[in-house]
Amino acid sequence: MFRIWAKVLKDGKIIKQVTYERREKFAYSQFFYYLADICEQLDIATPVLLKTHIFNFAKFNTVRFIPRDFAEKVEFDKLVLENIVL
Numbered sequence: 001m002f003r004i005w006a007k008v009l010k011d012g013k014i015i016k017q018v019t020y021e022r023r024e025k026f027a028y029s030q031f032f033y034y035l036a037d038i039c040e041q042l043d044i045a046t047p048v049l050l051k052t053h054i055f056n057f058a059k060f061n062t063v064r065f066i067p068r069d070f071a072e073k074v075e076f077d078k079l080v081l082e083n084i085v086l
Helices: 028-042 051-060
Strands: 001-011 013-022 062-065 078-084
Touching: 001 028, 013 028, 028 051, 028 078, 051 062
Parallel strands: none
Antiparallel strands: 001 013, 001 078, 062 078
């Protein structure tokens, strides 16, 4: 089981947030699917996922997506995903 806290920030304030939870074991190979589910729940576009994003999440338990990581124009400053360690 794992949990990810996703928050959308604009001007340093949280404008949307969701706690994504799955009963299965976390798998980095499935990270894009987790990200897509999170973005769907937040009703935002899904960003482009690079190896560096996955490495940052693995090493620091957090990853940040900024507007240039999205193919579409977004109305926020950051999307931050944080691993909630149980």
